[in-house]
Amino acid sequence: MRFILRRQPPAQGSYLMVAMASASHYIAAAFCQGQTKPEHITVADSVEAIATFADDYEVDKDNITLILCNNSYKLTIHDMPDLADDDLQDAIRWQIDSELDFSPEDTAVDAFRVPDQGRVTDSGYLATKPLKEVDSLQASFSEHNLKLANITIAELGLAHLITHLFSDNSQVLAALYVTSTDQVQLMLVQQGTLLFIRKLGPAATAFDIEQNNNIIDQCQRTFAYAQNQRQLSPSTILLTRDISSQIKQRLENQLKVKVQVLDLGSLAPDTNTLDDRSYPYYLPLIGMNLA
């Protein structure tokens, strides 16, 4: 029981968000409360470097969000138990006992529902990760007096970013991007809510016509499925910078939908802050800040 003798003033100060590309490749961003773009950003090669960054910019070290790269967890569609969202994490762990690669006790699990035409459904996405890896991450940050409050996935950050960038977010938007495992992934988003995710195949160079055809073919099939089974008709396809050059024109021609390259506008990092290798991890990071 706590008694409040004085109303707390709104929290000020900075907080830290970290996107993880690998064990030696992080993007750390210091945000001020209420700001959509980071005040400071750096590419760090270790947790120690993140701690130094946190010290330099006096961010809150006890409330850090870590966004994992796509290859470090498993995301699958799954039936959800008929329970309140707050109880989902506890309940789903035991429901999927037989499907886990590890025992439920040794697996970090969380899930979220996906709506169907605005209604809550009994399906959703299940994210799993070996618990020892989560513990290891927390321990490595704790060693440098950094406390992870949230370890989340990149897809949700991207969904929020796409919604933020499009003022008419009532539309169903499709996004094509390359994951950290060099897979092209298609995502359907509406009003900040992730509706559908599908891996289309390996990313290809502009000259790999056969592979690009394969991606476009997969994209067509996914659109057909989404329209027929889920009544989802994407109005626009957004391409991230690293995939746009290969297939933008061909997508427009074959799918007959508007195709745009994702333009971060004012959210874009300052010139030369991030290299091409780090840029893909910046997108979910800044999107998660918008959540």
Place this chain on the structure above:
Amino acid sequence: MKQSINFIYIPPKIPDPRFSCKQLILFTIGFACILFITLIIQGVRLYIASDALATAQAHQSTYQNKITKLAGQLSTIKENSPVIRLQKQIDDNQAAISYLDEHGDEQQSTVTNLFYSLGEAIVPDVWLTIIEIDDLGNRVYLVGRTNQLAQVYKFVDNLNDHSAFSHLEFELDNIKIPEHGDNKAFSVFSREQP
């Protein structure tokens, strides 16, 4: 619909009750009011109880006096009761009966023997008019009359010589010679042998 993933398991929290400053002040005032009312109620109850106690003590004193008085009356009634008196008489009689049971035969025997011995010691022309013998036969007082005074001396000698009166010594106490007539009155008493 809020979608989120957090691999860090945070167990569901039991909501922590929080109170604003206003609620805290109201709670404190409420508590103080309840405490005040409780104290007043307790004070009133204490006052009523002490008053009732004083009344009860007064009643107790009154009743105690009445009880004492009644006990005295009861005692008087008991003492003056015919039943009690009769019981006392019965007890006295019972005691007398017991005494007589123990000593009656002995005394009867003693007195009888003394009378018998007086009869043996008596002489002609001497008549006894009063015979007094105490319970144990240790004191004898005799009054009588005679025509011949010498017979009185003989009677006294017989008494002193009789074995039944060996523990006694008889003396002629008084002789009264009338102006008219021959009957002379005399008295004899005994004393214990030294």
